[in-house]
Structure formats: structure tokens, C-alpha cells
Amino acid sequence: MMVLAVLLAGVGAADLAPRWRHAVGLVVAIGGALALGAGWHTVWVSGLVALVVVVWLEAGERQSSAGVVLLAVVSVGLVLASPALELGSAPVQQWYDDLPIPGLAEVPLDRAALGLGVLLFLATAANVVVRQGLSAVGPLVLAEEKSLKGGRLLGPMERWLVFAFAVSGHIGALGALVAAKGILRFPEISRDDPDGMRAEYVLVGSFVSWTLALLPVTLF
Numbered sequence: 001m002m003v004l005a006v007l008l009a010g011v012g013a014a015d016l017a018p019r020w021r022h023a024v025g026l027v028v029a030i031g032g033a034l035a036l037g038a039g040w041h042t043v044w045v046s047g048l049v050a051l052v053v054v055v056w057l058e059a060g061e062r063q064s065s066a067g068v069v070l071l072a073v074v075s076v077g078l079v080l081a082s083p084a085l086e087l088g089s090a091p092v093q094q095w096y097d098d099l100p101i102p103g104l105a106e107v108p109l110d111r112a113a114l115g116l117g118v119l120l121f122l123a124t125a126a127n128v129v130v131r132q133g134l135s136a137v138g139p140l141v142l143a144e145e146k147s148l149k150g151g152r153l154l155g156p157m158e159r160w161l162v163f164a165f166a167v168s169g170h171i172g173a174l175g176a177l178v179a180a181k182g183i184l185r186f187p188e189i190s191r192d193d194p195d196g197m198r199a200e201y202v203l204v205g206s207f208v209s210w211t212l213a214l215l216p217v218t219l220f
Contacts, residue, residue, distance in 0.1 A: 001219060003045050003085055004078045005113035006032040010053045011071060012120025015060075015128070025053040036113060037090040048074070060128055068132050079219065111220065115167075118216045122159040126212045130155065133208035134201065155209050162213035167220050181206065 009032055014025025029049040052067075052074050059067030078085070090096075096109050104112060158181065165174040 001079075001082055001110050001114045002036045002090075003033070003049070004075060004082070004219075005110065005117035006036060006045070007049045007052060007071075007075065007078065008114075008117035008121040010049050011056050012117065012123055012125045014053055014057055015125040016120070016123055021057055022054070025057060026050050029053050032113075035090065035092045036109075056125075056128075063135075065132050068129055114216070114219060118163060119160060122163060122213060123156045126159055126209065127155055129212055130205050130208045134204055137200065137204050155205075159209055159213040162210055163217065166214055166217045178210075 006029060010025050010029030013028040014021040017024040030046045033046045033049060052070055055070050056067035059065070059070075090109055093109055096104070096112065158177070161177055162174060165171070165177065
């Protein structure tokens, strides 16, 4: 899962740095691949990740779905091919083993790297996927984003919590979080227009956001 970890980290880091997104994305992609063991025999890893990052950023600027589609296809391919993907010895392995964090003692480096990559992607890059989902439903639903901006700000924190609760097995806390969001959003939905666009925006955005946070849990 090392390659997938680098891919998600590169895309996520790029979207966190709007002014230098191309440079940051490529540095994280190439630097991460090398740090996790990519050498001359796996130089294609850096090239593949860099290509996806560039397409993702260019598609985002054009409001195209090409970046989302490419990221999804490559991610699925990497998951399916993970048993056959072998990187070299990771240069950061010794540094990771020496970290004075007891909770990481039994967590393999590849699992920790994937977790970091997922967290970076769920920050702001996942908002791009959510907007693509809203756009697919219809432009009127997407237009509600202007009046309900909280989703873009609270979305990352919500996804982090959903992912953390799910990966740690705290299903009760996950259910409480979902219920709390319904209660907090109820006043806004109750003032909805007869066309129901506001409620549809909240429902579609929430389900896409939760799906993005829950999908990676199957890899842990």
C-alpha cells in the first residue's frame, strides 16, 4: 500500500497549498516515493503519482471530472496490484522505528503511511469529489453551496472523525456523529424551499463525504 499512500498524500498535500499546489504535490509525490523505498527499479512509481497529481490539479482548475476519474481508477488498480508491488527498503524505516510514540510500536510503516495519506486526502481534496457528486445531481443542488458554506469547512473535520471512529472500531461514536449532524442541520433543512434543493444538497454531500471517509477503512 506504499504507492497508494504516496498517491493520496501527493493529491491531498497539493490541495492544501493553493498558491504552490503543483510544486508541493510533486515534491510530496516524488519525495514520499523515495522515502518509502522507491528506487531505480521502481522509478515508474514517482512518474505515475506525479502524473495523477498534475491531472488532478489541472482538472480541478477546469472543473472537470477527469482528475477524480483518473485518481479512482489508479487507486483501485494499486489496491488490486498491491500484492505484486514491492518497493525497496524504506530509508525512513529506522527513523519510524525510533519514534517515541508507544501507540505506533505495533503499527507497520506501510499502514502508518497509508493512514497519513488518507488524512491528507480527506482534508480538502475530498471536497473536490463531493462537489463533483453534487454537480452530477444537478447545478441547482450545487448552487446551495453558496448559502450553506459550513459543509466545506466542517467537511474535513467530519471525514477525519468518521475515518478515525471507523478504523478504530468505535461504531457507537460513529453513529452518534451522524445523528449529531442530522440534528445540527435540521434547522437549515426545515427552512428549505418547496423544491427541496437544500435538503438534497445536505443529503448528497453528506453521503459522498462519508463514503470517502469509510472506503479506506477496508484497507486497514
